[in-house]
Amino acid sequence: MNANDFTYVCSECGHTFPIAPGIMVCEHCAAYQQADRPLRGVLDVAFTGEVRGSWDPLHLLLVEREFFPGIPVGHTPLWDVGAIVGRTRQSALTEHPHLFIKDDTLNPTASLKDRASFLVAAFARKHGIQDVVVASTGNAASSMAGVGAAAGLRVTLFVPKSAPRAKLVQSLQYGARVIPVDGNYDRAYELSLEYSRRFGYLSRNTAYNPLTIEGKKTVALEIYQQLGCAPDYVFVPVGDGVILSGVYKGFCDLVRLGLISRVPTVYAVQAQGSDAIAQAFRRGGFLPIHAHTVADSISVDVPRNGYHAVKQLLTYAGRCVTVSDEAILHAQHLLASSIGLFAEPSAAASLAGFLASQSDIPAEATVVLLVTGSGLKDIDSAARLVSLPDRAISRIEEID
Numbered sequence: 001m002n003a004n005d006f007t008y009v010c011s012e013c014g015h016t017f018p019i020a021p022g023i024m025v026c027e028h029c030a031a032y033q034q035a036d037r038p039l040r041g042v043l044d045v046a047f048t049g050e051v052r053g054s055w056d057p058l059h060l061l062l063v064e065r066e067f068f069p070g071i072p073v074g075h076t077p078l079w080d081v082g083a084i085v086g087r088t089r090q091s092a093l094t095e096h097p098h099l100f101i102k103d104d105t106l107n108p109t110a111s112l113k114d115r116a117s118f119l120v121a122a123f124a125r126k127h128g129i130q131d132v133v134v135a136s137t138g139n140a141a142s143s144m145a146g147v148g149a150a151a152g153l154r155v156t157l158f159v160p161k162s163a164p165r166a167k168l169v170q171s172l173q174y175g176a177r178v179i180p181v182d183g184n185y186d187r188a189y190e191l192s193l194e195y196s197r198r199f200g201y202l203s204r205n206t207a208y209n210p211l212t213i214e215g216k217k218t219v220a221l222e223i224y225q226q227l228g229c230a231p232d233y234v235f236v237p238v239g240d241g242v243i244l245s246g247v248y249k250g251f252c253d254l255v256r257l258g259l260i261s262r263v264p265t266v267y268a269v270q271a272q273g274s275d276a277i278a279q280a281f282r283r284g285g286f287l288p289i290h291a292h293t294v295a296d297s298i299s300v301d302v303p304r305n306g307y308h309a310v311k312q313l314l315t316y317a318g319r320c321v322t323v324s325d326e327a328i329l330h331a332q333h334l335l336a337s338s339i340g341l342f343a344e345p346s347a348a349a350s351l352a353g354f355l356a357s358q359s360d361i362p363a364e365a366t367v368v369l370l371v372t373g374s375g376l377k378d379i380d381s382a383a384r385l386v387s388l389p390d391r392a393i394s395r396i397e398e399i400d
């Protein structure tokens with residue numbers, strides 16, 4: 001890579017900005033920011049470089065290789081579902097023979113968020129910044145804490161009081177400073193920004209820091225490398241819409257490099273109780289909602305990257321599908337019991353979205369489901385669809 005190959009471009013007005021630590025959103029569009037609405041002026045990274053011969057995803061990122069921490073983020077396996085289920089077993093998973101799962105539960109902190117934290121950590125190191133601050137209800141926090149620990153950074157987390165316990169404990173194990181906020185995620189978001197601005201720390205807030213989108217594009221680059229081509233369909237669980245934009249960004253880079261001819265059809269999968277992006281896609285315009293779903297990582301009232309995500313869905317003929325909590329929990333159990341992949345509910349949503357859309361997808365199509373976080377992150381939800389044994393035995397005659 002060459003640092004001159006990268007600039008920021010506003011996803012709304014097209015203004016360009018240099019890549020620098022203090023630059024986060026487009027100052028022109030941010031002037032129109034309203035409360036309770038998605039972020040205005042989210043920045044994309046424009047990449048004008050070339051690749052020759054063999055390349056890896058790091059070549060397409062704006063920080064030099066030497067600044068990335070040694071923790072092994074990414075390069076996660078692509079599961080060939082047909083090969084695992086086999087031809088003889090009848091299952092909802094065998095109707096499409098070219099069905100793959102990108103298993104991002106196998107990142108170091110057990111979620112796809114590590115891809116963003118990895119680039120943010122490298123950027124901080126390149127610029128001599130020692131402190132990173134993030135507001136999050138869960139995976140972004142534990143991810144920044146873990147990747148930050150490996151990178152030798154100090155990580156401060158602003159978390160709403162109600163944040164899930166497992167993700168908090170995980171963050172504390174990594175040594176992060178956790179600041180509980182008396183209020184919701186929005187309040188934690190505001191306070192974290194005020195704090196990072198006051199002390200000159202780097203904010204990793206999702207969508208606000210453009211590197212959160214850019215870092216997540218590596219998942220699309222890896223899918224292309226693992227398949228040897230672009231898939232026809234990709235199913236992405238969507239909350240704030242940052243993973244969705246990262247997936248689009250990766251495929252757009254591949255189109256620009258001439259490696260693929262078109263961007264795949266992306267399905268944005270949302271929970272019925274947290275469907276702000278799906279609503280805006282259908283109707284135009286965002287209305288505040290009160291999200292409620294078992295899938296906590298995709299439960300958001302105001303999707304931070306909403307405008308940008310909807311614009312990309314419209315530009316590339318993407319689709320939205322919403323699924324019930326029941327369908328999500330069913331998909332979680334199907335994944336675990338039929339191929340041995342234990343995903344958190346938000347991550348299993350992509351399978352639920354696929355099952356709901358299966359009849360619209362040609363049988364020969366290549367389909368990739370993104371599975372974004374581990375089931376061990378939220379045991380209480382996973383426990384809802386299984387029955388824990390309530391009686392212990394002392395002799396085998398007692399087994400019924």
Ligand SMILES: *Cc1c(COP(=O)(O)O)cnc(C)c1O
Pocket residue numbers: 111112113139140237238239240241242243244297298344346347372373374
């Ligand atoms: C964050 C997250 C999502 C949703 O990503 P957005 O960028 O908020 O749309 C999905 N699944 C898991 C496990 C996550 O942690």
